[in-house]
Amino acid sequence: MTGAPEPLDRLHPGVVHHIVNTLGWPGLRPLQEEAIEPLLDGADAVLLAPTAGGKTEAASFPLLSRMAAESWTGTSVLYVCPLKALLNNLLPRLETYTSWLGRTAALWHGDVSQPRRKRILRDRPDILLTTPESLEAMLVSANVDHRAFFSGLRTIVVDEVHAFAGDDRGWHLLAVLERLERVVGRSVQRVGLSATVGNPEQLLTWLQGSERDKRAAYVVAPHLREENPVLPPPGEIQLDYVGSLENAATVITSLHRGEKRLVFCESRRQVEMLGESLRAKGVTTFLSHASLSMDERRRAEEAFADARDCVIVSTSTLELGIDVGDLDRVIQIDAPSTVASFLQRLGRTGRRSGSTRNCLFLATDEDGLLGAAALLLLWSRGWVEPVVAPPEPRHIVAQQVLALCLQEHRVGDRLWQEWWGGLGSFGPSAEPIVRHLIEEGFLERDGGMLYIGPEAERRFGYRHFMDLTAVFTAAPEFTVLAGRKEIGTTNPALLTEEVAGPRRLLLSGRSWQVTYIDWSRRRCFVEPVEGGGKARWGGVGSGRSASYELTRSAREVLLGADPPIALTRRAEAALAQARDSGAKSVHPAGTVVIRGGRDTNVRWWTWAGYQANVTLAATLAGIADPLQRPTDTYIRLREDLTLDEWNRAKASAIGQLCLPAVDTRAIHGLKFSAALPQRLAEATLAARLADLDGASAALKETSRFVSAGD
Incomplete structure (x- = not known):
């Protein structure tokens, strides 16, 4: 009696032949084997694996086999990524795999x-690699017959799906996919590829959108079944305290010579400063961050892939699956904001046979040290953040209704909801948004039909409505040019602030002297100089807040918990000092309220994270300091607060939490907020600023009321 067929037997013989003979693989990895059956059967799925876990092959091998077996024609698979650089990196692999069966793959994004x-429009590729923004641009373009082009679509693969789901790009992606399915006229299989997350089942349900419960769905994650997942050997994860970025450069210069090292920083400014310091010490150094030109980043990635004794310094731009060659070491300056980011970065190492995954943390100050220790403590317990879509994406709803009218030219004023199949905020709750769009002239209504109005033309009509399909607002930066060569972009504040002497910028790890500023075209021209440059950007790395879980883990560290990793003597001494200085703000039995100390305010040390603390400050408005500036760790209360008032206020607040107040100026940072009623824009921001669960947990804890001198 023969047993059940091996999973490999279900793949197309041509695919199997090339796996064995072209790739030289002895077999498939567990993820790749387990993905075959659900993907061949047309189920939705999320494939989870650590970095370099073979997720691309786990999706592409069964989909190519199904493509051949079912004789798919035209563009039948969309492969969606969050980054153009990742698409560029994936294209050669997918071109190789498709060629095995006489099929094709092609790239479509803003640089094509x-x-x-x-x-591509003339000879439709079987697999099209693109971004959500480029996909929507195709839907609204007069040059693309989207119904004909996508008529053969069967499957959508979303790479790095966790990177989408946690912010508004995820809502935008889901909404575009819903519109695309209606254009195609059939349900389309959805496959997500993800690093490890804390809630894979919920991530899969989110990815299915309005199709949830209509099609079989599976999480494929064999590594999660391991009872004791293998951690790097003791000593391979190390935490050191260096005290400054300059000292970090000295340590990086002296350690691991002859090896290829990838250093992650949490801001573009840190990348520039560290890169300049390393080059000054004679280290072959490359840089990568979002404000460097595409050519600059590509040169760095290509050179780093081929070099050996060198360092590349990067923000999170190299965290995702872009190949940077045979890497020896990962070094982290201070700490990333999530355990998931650390897992991605750790996964950059240990790919070569005989090597192990490793990461050296270099803390530049006490906050960085405490943050790294807290993160490593959570990681050692196997905890990873759940990926949660931001609530109330009303501004994306407004954008999508406008984009739909641009796509279809006219849409029935009672039929627009059908395009999203009741997905989240795109259902009946969107009615007030559409009314506002009509009232303010963004939409016109005539004979029961909606179409683009003059206000939408005025605000978003530039270059064929390009601004309408670019969902995320970029800072108004200036392009920096050395002759005709684009170096990158810089914050305009560096070009307007008063300076004594020549104006100098730090970009691509080098100093440049500004020779001319073209204000109308937002360009500045520079020439290289020796030192003295300055770097500054808004957004990335500035004002980051820690989650409830990470802040609570930091509290545990102050109370004596050590992560099970290698601590240098300097790190041990600095942690001991941090525990000594922070001893009064933590207590194992609950939270602490301290009167007096550094100022006359009363501080409630919640250790609940910034979002929980702004929620608590709004809820306890009667006893909170009106000049409140909450932190991750505490909120300020009134100077004259008594113990009785505190107990009454705390008891009445439980179960009656308030959303934080929103500064009306913050609304301008929400793209398409102009297309929303102000009250809805404020409500959206308030819902996103709050952490009701963390605030509730802090309120329910016992609190000690003490004086600073106790």
Whole structure:
């Protein structure tokens, strides 16, 4: 009696032949084997594996086999990624795999030339690699017959799906996919590829959108079944305290010579400063961050892939699956904001046979040290953040209704909801948004039909409504040019602030002297100089707040918990000092309220994270300091607060939490907020600023009321 067929037997013989003979693989990894059956059967799935876990192959091998078996024609698979660089990196692999079966793959994003796009429209590739923004641009473009082009679509693969789901790009992606399914006229299989997350089942349900419960769905994650997942050997994860970025450069210079090292920083400014310091010490150094030009980043990635004794310094731009060659070491300056980010970065190492995964943390101050220790404590327990979509994406709803009218030219004023199949905020709750769009002239209504109005033309009509399909607001930065060569972009504040002497910028790890500023075209021209440059950007790395879980883990560290990793003597001494200085703000039995000390305010040390603390400050408005500036760790209360008032206020607040107040100026940072009623824009921001669970947990804890001198 023969047993059940091996999973490999279900793949197309041509795919199996090339796996064995072209790739030289002795077999498939567990993830790749377990993905075959659900994907061949047309189920939705999320494939989870650590970095370099073979997720691309786990999706592409069964989908290519199904493509051949079912004789799919035209563009039948969309492969969606969050980054153009990741798409560029994936294209050669997918071109190789498709060629095994006489199929094709092609790339479509903002950097693809017009002649190449025309060839793609004429000769539709079997797999099209793109971003959500480029996909929507195709839907609204007058040059693309989207119904004909997507008529053969069967499957959508979303790479790095966790990177989408946690912010508004995820809502935008889901909404575009819903519109695309209606254009195609059939339900389309959805496959997500993800690093490890804390809530894979919920991530899969989110990815299915309005199709949830209509199609079989599976989480494929064999590594999660391991009872004792293998951690790097003791000593391979190390925490050191260096005290400054300059000292970090000295340590990086002296350690691991002859090896290829990838250093992660939490801001572009840190990348620039560290890169300049390393180059000054004679280290071959490359840089990568979002404000460097595409050519600069590509040169760095290509050189780093081929070099050996060198360092690349990067923000999170190299955290995702872009290949940077045979890497020896990962070094982290201070700490990333999530355990999930650390797992991605750790996964960059240990790919070569005989090597192990490793990471050296270099803390530049006490906050960085405490943050790293807290993160490593959570990681050692196997905890990873759940990926949660931001609540109330009303501004994305407004954008999508406008984009739909641009796509279809006219949409029935009672039929627009059908395009999203009742997905989240895109259902009946969106009615007030559509009314506002009509009232303010963003939409016109005539004969029961909606179409683009003059206000939408005025605000978003630039270059064929390009601004409408670019969902996320970029800072108004200036392009920096050395002759005709684009170096990157810089904050305009560096070009307007008063300076004594020549104006100098730090970009791509080098100093540049500004020779001319073209204000109308937002360009500045520079020439290289020796030192003295300054770097500054808003957003990334500035004002980051820690989650409830990470802040609570930091409290545990102050109370004596050590992560099970290698601590240097300097790190041990600095942690001891931090525990000594912070001893009064933590207590194992609950939270602490301290009167007096550094100022005359009363501080409630919640250790609940910034979002929980702004929620608590709004809820306890009667006893909170009106000049409140909450932190991750505490909120300020009134100077004259008594113990009785405190107990009454705390008891009445439980179960009656308030959303934080929103500064009306903050609304301008919400793209398409102009297309929302102000009250709805404020409500959206308030819901996103709050942490009701963390605030509730802090309120329910016992609190000690003490004086600073006790």
